Amino acid sequence: MHAVRSALRSRTRSAAVLIAAVTALGLAASACATSERDDDSADDGEAFVFAAAGDPASLDPALASDGETFRITRQVLETLIDHESGGTEMVGGLAETWESNPEGTEWTFHLREGVTFHDGEALTGEVVCQNFDRWFNFTGTYQATALTYYWQAEFGGFAENQNEEAPEPNYAGCEAPDDLTAVIKVARPSAVYPGAFSLAAFAIHSPKSLDAYAEDEASGEGENINYPAYSQGEGHDGEIVIAGTGPFRYESWDKSNGEVTISRFDDYWGEPAGFDEIVFRTISDEGARRQALEAGEIHGYDLVAPGDVDALTEAGFQVPTRGVFNLFYLGITQESDPALEDLRVRRAIAHALDRQTLVDTQLPEGGVVATQFIPDTVDGYAEDVTTYEYDTAKAQDLLAEAGAGDLSLEFCYPTEVTRPYMPAPADMYELLKADLEAAGITVSPKPMKWSPDYLDTTRAGGCNLYLLGWTGDFNDAYNFLGTWFDGYSKEWGFENQELFDAMAAAAVEPDVATRVEMYRELNRMIMDFLPGVPISSSPPSIAFSPDVNPPTVSPLTQEKFAEGSFA
């Protein structure tokens, strides 16, 4: 017993020594740790805090393809062509005007005068060319689609393609005949120009920044595709070396707290920004974003759940309605079931769906039923396409006529996801399923996790029916139609050479008016062939607190936060 007690005493002593040592260590560390506070930080005005659904992938938009990244980079870096505030029309950005040669292979940009970058450098034609040449000369991991999706989608491959899958380059060089002109050449005309020059990925960086980037390298081997340090706000003595011409400049990216801070650039060429500082804070949970707004911790957030719109409006929050620029559709994989290759069956499916009820009950204000595969805000929208009104009896007749009275289909839908065009996939599925069953079609549900299960399965043609959509990048119908119908794909599972040829012809038509007319004809052709059923277009909602004058909302979700201010 005595031995035990003395052992206990000795343990207690050890514990005391340990605690004392830890405390001493803490005090020693405290002596080393010094505050890095700026003394003038208290003078800063209030920051506008906007909650984003995810972290940006990179601060360099050339290496990104996601909306959360572009939302931030658009405030800092500007493109040659911009979109009108709150609309989809292309207007002058860094280039006041632009034109192309009749063949559509040479695009001349007349730059704005007196534009300076955040680091004091001047914008010239030469700088524009340096930017495009940099993207064209990307090597190694930079050639991965994960890093340069938009370059490859709009300008093809690189000066030296290092992957056999990389597309043929379409970029054919850039010249700067004088300080305020840049001429960008492409090998083949394409419907993506000039819209591509308005994409956030092709924003112009300062020449000094380009020099700094050259010191970093994106590396990749095995399970590694690394973003270069500069794009993560790292390296370069902790300085963010990315300088653009926008109304805001980068301040910091605090990854521990998921916050990107940008501050007003006082020498901006246009109207100065209304906010001193903007903080983009990541709150991935939708309910948490709403609660943060209600608790007054943030001033705004995007992708408001349709169910929250009324409650927020009644509580005094601002929920402005965006114009529509997306398309939600019911996809049909024709080769997955012989019955689906019969046009009468596809028409029966279209007639069976009560799309108006779905729009009224599932979509936020501003949502509309779609009659074709582009929204009516895109040039090339045709008023006179074949339409398929809600008519269950007609659907039953068509099915009987096609000998598909006992049709049974697998219907895939995604779970745990909201997309701007599809706020509540499971609820939308239930409505559509009920409609199809009313017409006599047996529907078996196949719910799947959005990414990667659902996307992989639909893409591989693994569903009879599925729900998907698309948000446009710029106002050209090819940006929608070309995504789906420019050739055979497993997800649609059909061969229609006439349609594919017509798509290819429209894609290389340099004259805009002719191209728009071709799109109208394409829309008519597509709605006669009915590869799937366009359901709706709807605006994703964005909310702001009552104490701000929000920026004009954009159908392209390209809000210019510089327009906003505190009320």
Added chain:
Amino acid sequence: MLRLIVRRLLQLVPTLFGLSVLLFVWLRQLPGGPVTARLGERATEADRIQMERLLGLDKPLWEQYGIFLRDLITLDFGDSTRTGRPVWDEFTQRFPATVELGLSAILLAVVAGIPLGYFAARRRGSWLDAGAVSGSLLGICVPVFFLAFILKEIFAVTLGWFPSSGRLTTGIDATEVTGFAVLDGLLTREWDASADALWHLVLPAVALSSIPLAVIVRMTRASVLEVLQEDYVRTAESKGLHRATVRGRHVLRNALLPVITAIGLLTGSLLSGAVLTETVFAWNGIGSFIRDAIDARDYPVLTSFILFIALAYVLINMLVDLTYSLIDPRVRVH
């Protein structure tokens, strides 16, 4: 003692090795893969083939595992396929946030749970006992994310007493030293930053502590009730020992042994609770990061993070065993 530690650490090697093999195979059996997750709905077939090659997913499984092991030995955990940043950087950046939250939650559960369980047992059948029993039942039943949502709705949105999300108020100028926000504020004497971090910690810690608190209350209560019946307690009381001595040395000390084991297990399991709590409170820790990694089939992050967690779990339980021997002299004598 040292031999015990060394033996336990050696036991860790086959455990982690086995786990890494299982993880490697299991994760790759999940439908889909990181390629679609990274490229999204816009990728073409060519993009996907290219991406698979870049990620090394076109190689046979055994070869992928070989590369993984080779890198692991050199402490290279690879890069996240979702964020493109080194796994180790992502882990070290977020781990302090999770530890801070987990420690606060378990501390709260222990500080409140043990006295509550003890007094519930001492006053068996009283309103305190009934309250503790039914309250702890509620704590176990209510899903953490729901409790978190309700706590936020009441204390953040309606009353405005606590913030609803994040670790620090946006715009507060806090110097980062260790990554533990409360501690950093103390070390750098930025008292406001420390207080702010503590203020942000309250709701998530309360939410996360609900299950451990309930378990500790119930275990302490049951354990104390059992010990109170023991002969040695009666003997101690009949010897005329002071009541406080009987309660402290004979009752509580013996009753705490199973509770301490439970605390060790609960601390490990806090990580699963953290996945939900961190998401709801936009707490930038490893819990919310794992959730995103699962969605993105981020193999390198999932494999390494789960191995790190397993390692932490084993270390915590080793620590518990050592504490056990401090409290129970019988364990040491053997």
